[in-house]
Amino acid sequence: MNIVAIALENASRAYPGGVRALDGVSAQIPQGEWVSLIGPSGSGKTTFLNLVDGLDRPTSGRVTVLGRETTQFASDEMTTFRRENIGLIFQQFHLIPYLSALENVMLAQYYHSLTDKEQAARALEAVGMSHRATHLPSQLSGGEQQRVCIARALINDPKIILADEPTANLDEANEAIVIQIFERLHQQGKTIVIATHDPSLGDLAQRKILLRHGRVVAEHRTKHANAAAVASESPCNENETLVALGHAADCPMRTIELKGGKPDKCPQCGMKLVKKL
Ligand code: ADP
Ligand code: MG
Numbered sequence: 001m002n003i004v005a006i007a008l009e010n011a012s013r014a015y016p017g018g019v020r021a022l023d024g025v026s027a028q029i030p031q032g033e034w035v036s037l038i039g040p041s042g043s044g045k046t047t048f049l050n051l052v053d054g055l056d057r058p059t060s061g062r063v064t065v066l067g068r069e070t071t072q073f074a075s076d077e078m079t080t081f082r083r084e085n086i087g088l089i090f091q092q093f094h095l096i097p098y099l100s101a102l103e104n105v106m107l108a109q110y111y112h113s114l115t116d117k118e119q120a121a122r123a124l125e126a127v128g129m130s131h132r133a134t135h136l137p138s139q140l141s142g143g144e145q146q147r148v149c150i151a152r153a154l155i156n157d158p159k160i161i162l163a164d165e166p167t168a169n170l171d172e173a174n175e176a177i178v179i180q181i182f183e184r185l186h187q188q189g190k191t192i193v194i195a196t197h198d199p200s201l202g203d204l205a206q207r208k209i210l211l212r213h214g215r216v217v218a219e220h221r222t223k224h225a226n227a228a229a230v231a232s233e234s235p236c237n238e239n240e241t242l243v244a245l246g247h248a249a250d251c252p253m254r255t256i257e258l259k260g261g262k263p264d265k266c267p268q269c270g271m272k273l274v275k276k277l
């Protein structure tokens with residue numbers, strides 16, 4: 001039985017003048033799932049993340065995180081809850097320019113009311129940045145700054161990691177390092193939601209949610225979806241039913257043309273079709 005980590009129920013974020021940054025979005029993200037939010041600029045990805053982290057509030061609908069309806073929280077409650085449960089990684093790194101890498105990570109600890117230099121140093125080590133601990137942000141490349149941000153986000157061992165275009169400003173080598181860090185976090189059982197344009201990052205998620213004009217227009221399970229967890233029967237052809245191990249119950253691909261041969265995987269979600277009934 002999946003435990004839901006994040007649930008949006010008919011969540012909307014409207015602005016004066018009629019802009020709907022998010023428009024009636026419902027989504028459930030089980031604990032331990034890695035989800036990519038995909039969509040063009042302005043489609044509502046950042047708004048989605050900010051309704052989950054409570055930096056923004058829905059104008060209607062509900063948001064529940066780790067079983068708590070955060071839309072009911074007062075702002076100080078939200079701040080405490082975020083601090084204890086959510087690690088945030090931004091595209092713009094938001095590092096304090098006059099503090100070293102180590103001090104920036106220690107500042108995050110300060111907000112958790114502990115400052116343990118050793119622990120901060122270990123967090124930097126986990127992202128391969130020990131050798132740059134005393135450097136200022138201005139002395140670090142974009143990728144190195146992003147790794148400091150990730151160390152900062154992980155300082156309280158949050159259950160949920162939210163990242164907004166985390167590889168957008170990185171060179172290839174640092175992108176690969178950041179991707180490895182996310183893979184490791186996923187293996188550790190973190191729930192991860194990443195807004196990204198970057199296919200090499202986006203495709204590593206188990207599920208992709210496509211947004212357009214503030215709405216969910218499609219969801220795809222990727223080949224990384226947990227096969228056992230989502231094994232389902234899918235009516236892929238009017239006359240044939242293919243049982244697909246890992247073929248997502250909510251995969252929009254309901255029909256597979258059997259052009260002479262029998263496809264061995266769903267062309268939409270890419271999951272292996274194992275048995276024809
Ligand atoms: P994305 O992250 O996918 O680029 P956003 O969630 O940032 O999209 O924005 C979604 C929409 O909401 C955009 O059309 C944007 O212009 C609008 N929007 C975001 N913030 C505001 C704001 N403070 N006032 C008015 N419109 C906003
Ligand atoms: Mg954005």
